[in-house]
Every structure is written in structure tokens, then in C-alpha cells.
């Protein structure tokens with residue numbers, strides 16, 4: 189089959205778009221409003237943009253509380269979503285009013301940040317403190333109006349709980365990263381394997397691969 193995703197003319201009972209860009213990591217974004225109310229919401233249109241400098245992005249399909257808080261304060265935290273916290277992650281996605289503290293509603297404690305004025309999820313085994321770099325608006329070629337925003341942040345602090353480290357590496361079996369698939373499906377990474385990067389023909393092993401190890 190072939191279809192133009194701008195028209196949604198796929199002829200299937202459900203839109204396949206998000207099932208094709210999967211698995212996606214889930215940024216569980218914590219922010220604080222201008223008046224000091226903590227906010228928490230998941231975003232799966234999320235990924236790194238660059239390792240060095242360490243930039244990441246996520247997008248929101250509307251001007252949500254998260255976006256407004258980031259505009260107002262210039263900072264946010266991406267808490268790493270994990271299998272054991274999947275239910276709370278999902279509960280925090282409900283459409284609460286801006287003055288509602290989702291941490292309290294879903295039963296999660298906050299922990300302080302070190303390099304920015306924000307809060308993170310105490311129970312998350314890893315969290316990335318970010319400063320806003322820019323907010324980009326999307327412009328569809330159809331000329332349709334669009335309220336989607338891409339939030340680009342620079343990572344300025346990273347918390348990693350010792351419990352997810354093994355032999356000096358973040359071990360997926362311990363971190364249990366949660367990912368979003370299509371429809372209402374999720375996956376927890378529980379099997380991994382290694383493939384070394386190819387070296388230049390005739391050269392010694394690829395230095396990037398060696399550093400990663």
C-alpha cells in the first residue's frame with residue numbers, strides 16, 4: 189500500500205503513522221509554572237539531537253502547560269521513563285488544569301535539580317536537566333494551521349542512580365527503558381545485543397566504538 193500521510197487517506201481502521209516510527213523513547217517532562225506549581229507530562233516525539241554538544245528535542249502538538257512553563261522559566265527536566273513507572277507515566281498524561289500538580293495526583297515525590305530551578309521525579313532512575321535553546325513552530329506544506337511546537341533543550345545536568353550502572357555502563361536490563369510503539373502499545377527493553385562499528389578497511393578498530401565500550 190501507499191498513501192500520503194498529510195491526507196490520512198490510508199484506508200486502515202487506525203492511523204499507522206506513529207507505529208512506523210517506533211519504538212520511541214518517552215520524555216517524561218517535569219516543569220514548574222511561573223507561580224511555582226510543578227507539572228509533569230509524557231512526550232514520545234522525543235530524541236537526542238546531538239551527543240556533543242548534548243542537545244535533545246521533544247514536540248508538543250499544542251501549546252500545552254509544559255510548553256508554557258518552559259517558555260516562562262527557560263528550563264525543564266526529561267525524566268527517563270521506565271517499565272516499573274509506566275502506570276504513573278500514563279496517569280500523568282491526563283488533561284489536568286494548569287494549577288494541578290501532577291506529581292501529587294499520580295503519587296510521585298519530587299527531587300531537587302542541581303543546575304536549574306526545576307524539579308525532577310525522585311523515583312526516576314535517570315533525569316536530564318535542560319535549558320531551553322529554542323522553540324520551533326512547524327509549517328505544513330499544505331498551508332494548514334499548526335500549533336505543534338518543537339522544544340529544543342541543551343542538557344546541563346544528568347542524574348543517574350547507581351542502581352542502573354553495571355561495570356561503569358548504564359545497563360538496559362537494570363534501567364528498563366519504556367518505549368512507545370503505535371496505537372496503545374508499549375515495550376520495555378529486555379533483550380540487547382552488541383554490534384561493533386566497522387573500522388576503515390586496513391585500519392585499527394573504530395575509535396568511536398572503542399570509546400563507547
Ligand SMILES: Cc1cc2nc3c(=O)[nH]c(=O)nc-3n(C[C@H](O)[C@H](O)[C@H](O)COP(=O)(O)O)c2cc1C
Pocket residue numbers: 214227228229230231232233234247248249250252253254255277278280281282283284368
Ligand atoms: C506515552 C505518551 C506519549 C505522549 N506523547 C506526546 C507527544 O509526543 N506530543 C504531545 O503533544 N502529547 C503527547 N502525549 C500527551 C500529553 O502527555 C498530554 O497532552 C498531557 O496532558 C500534556 O500535559 P501538560 O498540559 O501538563 O503539558 C503523550 C501521552 C502519552 C501517554
